[in-house]
Amino acid sequence: MFSSYNIALDPMIAKLRLHAEVSDHDRDAMLALPCVLRIVDKRRSLIRNDNTPEYGAIILKGFSFGHKTTRDGLRQIVSFHTPGQIVNIQQLFLKSFDHEIHAMTKCEVAMIPLSALRHLALSRVSITMALFAQAMVESSIYRQWMLNVGRRDARSRVAHLLCEFVVRLGDEGIAPGRAYYIPMTQQQIGDAVGLTSIHVNRVLRAFINEGVLFKKGSEVRFLKWEKLQDVAGFNSRYLHVGDPVEGVDYSNDAGHQRQ
Structure with missing residues (x-):
């Protein structure tokens, strides 16, 4: 059943605000979008390959990943999704x-009719720019992943993925010893960075033995964050967090004129 005003969409708005200026009027307009809340169990499909979805899927709680599969059944993970992401x-x-998109953990997902989201984007320039900025950031991440798989060694690949994931959770200022929830399995990490799960296990064990991190299940503590960044060659600039275009005039925004 559709909701006429749903603050459950706040994670999406918070995510958009990382990369673009989103006013309170924009927020109200987005919260008024019709949406259905759906629970997707771990390892279940959100969107299938070659499908033509009628809904935009926003992760509200939990994590998912996108992947492609070769004709021989070999999987390459091409993206990880954090709360708020379309x-x-x-x-x-x-x-x-x-x-394909699969749930990495149990997920709460908001399903918004694409027709409604598209109509809103076309009627409000500021929202168009926010959505376009998110798409451009995803392209930036894809380029970094291509460099990661194509040119970095195994230690750097795994270290870079860990650094990126934590920063995307909003914790660039890592607190040494603090526990972070990183739900990827070693197989999923391997499928994202082009390594076998055995190789990923060796790399993680080396980091543990060197005192760089502590890992127990999905709980990870970064004991030497700066060293991990150095191994990865990690610079968070490509994530464009807090990097909106400034000085944009939205005075001709049709949506604002109707307020």
């Missing part, structure tokens, strides 16, 4: 979907 933002502009 996992199929390309559907605003493209009809079909070209990869």
